[in-house]
Amino acid sequence: MLGPHGGTHLLTGSSEYDAVVIGGGFFGxxxxxxxxRFLGRVLVVEKEPELLQRASHSNQARVHNGYHYPRSLLxxxxxxxxxxxxxxxxxxxxxxxxxxxYAIATTFSHVTAEQxxxxxxxxxxxxxxxxxxxxxxxxxxxxxxxFRVREIAFDAVKLRQxxxxxxxxxxxxxxxxxxxxxxxxxxxxxIEVSLQDKGAGDQVVARYVFNCTYARLNPVLAxxxxxxxxxxxxxxxxxxxDMPAPLKDFGVTVMCGPFFSAMPFPSRGLHTLSHVRYTxxxxxxDGTDGCRIDAHHYLVNNLPxxxxxxMIRDASRYMPALRDARHMxxxxxxxxxxxxxxxxxxxxxxxxxxxxxxxxxxxxxxxIDNIYDVLQEIDLLRGRGELx
Ligand SMILES: Cc1cc2nc3c(=O)[nH]c(=O)nc-3n(C[C@H](O)[C@H](O)[C@H](O)COP(=O)(O)OP(=O)(O)OC[C@H]3O[C@@H](n4cnc5c(N)ncnc54)[C@H](O)[C@@H]3O)c2cc1C
Numbered sequence: 001m002l003g004p005h006g007g008t009h010l011l012t013g014s015s016e017y018d019a020v021v022i023g024g025g026f027f028g029x030x031x032x033x034x035x036x037r038f039l040g041r042v043l044v045v046e047k048e049p050e051l052l053q054r055a056s057h058s059n060q061a062r063v064h065n066g067y068h069y070p071r072s073l074l075x076x077x078x079x080x081x082x083x084x085x086x087x088x089x090x091x092x093x094x095x096x097x098x099x100x101x102y103a104i105a106t107t108f109s110h111v112t113a114e115q116x117x118x119x120x121x122x123x124x125x126x127x128x129x130x131x132x133x134x135x136x137x138x139x140x141x142x143x144x145x146x147f148r149v150r151e152i153a154f155d156a157v158k159l160r161q162x163x164x165x166x167x168x169x170x171x172x173x174x175x176x177x178x179x180x181x182x183x184x185x186x187x188x189x190x191i192e193v194s195l196q197d198k199g200a201g202d203q204v205v206a207r208y209v210f211n212c213t214y215a216r217l218n219p220v221l222a223x224x225x226x227x228x229x230x231x232x233x234x235x236x237x238x239x240x241x242d243m244p245a246p247l248k249d250f251g252v253t254v255m256c257g258p259f260f261s262a263m264p265f266p267s268r269g270l271h272t273l274s275h276v277r278y279t280x281x282x283x284x285x286d287g288t289d290g291c292r293i294d295a296h297h298y299l300v301n302n303l304p305x306x307x308x309x310x311m312i313r314d315a316s317r318y319m320p321a322l323r324d325a326r327h328m329x330x331x332x333x334x335x336x337x338x339x340x341x342x343x344x345x346x347x348x349x350x351x352x353x354x355x356x357x358x359x360x361x362x363x364x365x366x367x368i369d370n371i372y373d374v375l376q377e378i379d380l381l382r383g384r385g386e387l388x
Pocket of ligand 1: 022023024025026027028045046047048051052053054055056057058059060061062063064178179180181212213214215216220236238333334335336364365366367368369
């Protein structure tokens, strides 16, 4: 039987799906859209009342173009490739009406200005010396050099609206306020997914299940007696600030170590201010032997006091004009990274096919444009006939 998009559609019952995608963030929704090109019924379940409300909203909104990763050439090169694609595919969601600068710190930086220049030329990332009036904004005792780069921001709310439009156009089913709590293999090789919807439970079954829950990849695995994934979690704060007049159309990242970054956050008309030392308030790890902490519950129950004052005090040593930035709010989220990223700050994707159960796939991207790396894995599996 053919599904609405021409793919093989094996299941017909109302609670039977070709694929269930757990997690309605940018990764889950984009993956569901990719699957709907060749699978019949695809369902997205999201525990929050809205899509793209967690990490896909509360992040620094930077569309990476390689500059951020001088310690991981592979991540830098993938960012370069994905940048143009993302900007082309999501043109109405990106904002580039600001100048972006990378400044290199004189001390405690993992790179010198010369090394940064060489690195950018190696990855083909455009770089030019900052104009004199911009250099004058930096403290010359602490900043070795300043470069103008091509890096832009995305609008998380526009990305959500665009995602809804795409999901509707593709005829995908979405269940909000619905948490996937447990997975169980059936004798017929389908996977049963137990759902909780405002306290009431029900089940759906699927040929494939994709776990795209980012900071909550492990609770559903642990509940299902499946091995958990080794992950590092950071409870993060990004301050939302109103920038002083000379810095309104300005983004800046100080490289490469315990410094700060200020990027426009278009959906609020403000900037995010993050600081390598102060943005992570707390961190913990999971291994393969269970889920120690449910990240979302932890965040709700352990919201710390803001560290904006620490961030701005340090940042304004490098850029004195930042002293007049006004703290309006903070974005809080649990950042989740692979432990390997600790070493070189790389952002590979996690893509575990057949994790504990045949046809269960665990997926996580360390940055928004990693979605193309995920879709590439799907194409490879399709090419090998493992996903059809
Ligand atoms: C502080 C911070 C700054 C960042 N800065 C950038 C940046 O500047 N640029 C960049 O490209 N990337 C950045 N990232 C990374 C980026 O945000 C993530 O890679 C991306 O948003 C992950 O998308 P996702 O869909 O996997 O996660 P999410 O958007 O978190 O989606 C996962 C969804 O799963 C849902 N869920 C969880 N458990 C269940 C369940 N059991 N049942 C149903 N639903 C469930 C959650 O509610 C959530 O909506 C940053 C991340 C953080 C935290």
